[in-house]
Amino acid sequence: MSTIKRILVTGGAGFLGSHLCERLVERGHDVICLDNFFTSQKSNVAALLDRPNFELVRHDITLPIFLEVDEIYNLACPAAPGHYQYNPIKTLKTSVVGAINVLGMAKRCRAKVLQASTSEVYGDPEVHPQPESYRGAVNALGPRACYDEGKRAAETLFMDYHRMNRVNIRVVRIFNTYGPRMHPFDGRVVSNFIRQALAGDDLTLFGDGSQTRSFCYRDDLIDGVIRMMDGPDEFIGPVNLGNPDAVSMLDLAKMILDLTDSKSKIVQLPLPPDDPARRQPDITLACEKLGWEPTVLLRDGLQKTIAWFRSIDPKHYRPPTPNY
Ligand code: NAD
Numbered sequence: 001m002s003t004i005k006r007i008l009v010t011g012g013a014g015f016l017g018s019h020l021c022e023r024l025v026e027r028g029h030d031v032i033c034l035d036n037f038f039t040s041q042k043s044n045v046a047a048l049l050d051r052p053n054f055e056l057v058r059h060d061i062t063l064p065i066f067l068e069v070d071e072i073y074n075l076a077c078p079a080a081p082g083h084y085q086y087n088p089i090k091t092l093k094t095s096v097v098g099a100i101n102v103l104g105m106a107k108r109c110r111a112k113v114l115q116a117s118t119s120e121v122y123g124d125p126e127v128h129p130q131p132e133s134y135r136g137a138v139n140a141l142g143p144r145a146c147y148d149e150g151k152r153a154a155e156t157l158f159m160d161y162h163r164m165n166r167v168n169i170r171v172v173r174i175f176n177t178y179g180p181r182m183h184p185f186d187g188r189v190v191s192n193f194i195r196q197a198l199a200g201d202d203l204t205l206f207g208d209g210s211q212t213r214s215f216c217y218r219d220d221l222i223d224g225v226i227r228m229m230d231g232p233d234e235f236i237g238p239v240n241l242g243n244p245d246a247v248s249m250l251d252l253a254k255m256i257l258d259l260t261d262s263k264s265k266i267v268q269l270p271l272p273p274d275d276p277a278r279r280q281p282d283i284t285l286a287c288e289k290l291g292w293e294p295t296v297l298l299r300d301g302l303q304k305t306i307a308w309f310r311s312i313d314p315k316h317y318r319p320p321t322p323n324y
């Protein structure tokens, strides 16, 4: 039997999706990248366009689509708070209706389907670090709910299609991930601080900067995602994928100033509502079941990311398109 698979990556032109497409194309698979370019641009996959085993489809995953595939990685969803709060109703539809559409396709094609879920399903957690068994503390009514609750509902749909229809699923809960090709205006902390430091602008620290996050370099993350898809059918997840090394936002700001040799100042702005105070993955399950753990240190990953930000012209990147 051929080991070459027909693989659909929804959200395939995005930050993580484009790297995933690259890795799958390199392995010789027949890759379809589906995207509506809400938070991305074709330049992310430009280098793949003349590869015979790569195809780009402009499509919105909230609308049905018929394709014949063996595997689906469902990544389509705005991921940065500024992007997902831009049109919260659309964000919720993308997670929920998008999940129904990819699960329907997987059921029809008997394809394996992986959901890119998130640490946001834990909300503002009271348990540290967060194991998969923790049920989370999400505010269903707040500004982050369109994303958090959409991803939670998508996990529910994946489990129900699996139980009812025997769809072969995988669920990964991705923690904060960074690296080259992050959208420079996505408002995430790593992209904001690097862009600001390189431009000599003030670094916008929200709150007193004592809140922590654990940042995973994109290569480590993509490695974990592919391992999960290729792993045994008995292990469907959810599984946490992230780097357990936590850092405060103040220390991150100082580290980026140091690495960019920037004279920018750090200024404090109000903390956004429902901003989680701490977030750190417990990756015991990923280590045990997938033999996976991150290898890239934050300083090294930031250096690569900074080098990429130096190489681009932010003028070529636009904020999300209205009317989506
Ligand atoms: P991204 O915004 O760069 O990528 C998302 C992609 O989905 C973009 O190309 C966007 O245009 C596309 N998209 C959005 N709505 C769509 C729709 N309705 N139809 C088709 N395409 C659509 O973000 P990313 O960081 O690459 O995130 C990818 C996935 O991983 C998302 O599902 C996100 O929730 C998840 N995730 C990412 C992180 C992280 O830190 N990067 C953390 C947790 C979860």
Ligand code: UDP
Pocket (backbone or CB within 6 Å): 080, 081, 176, 187, 188, 189, 190, 192, 193, 204, 205, 206, 207, 211, 213, 249, 271, 272, 275, 276
């Ligand atoms: N943050 C910040 N300055 C910024 C952007 C974000 O201090 O310019 C903080 C934000 O309040 C949060 C953390 O950095 O505590 C991570 O934010 P991000 O939007 O990257 O991701 P989140 O984990 O909140 O989804």
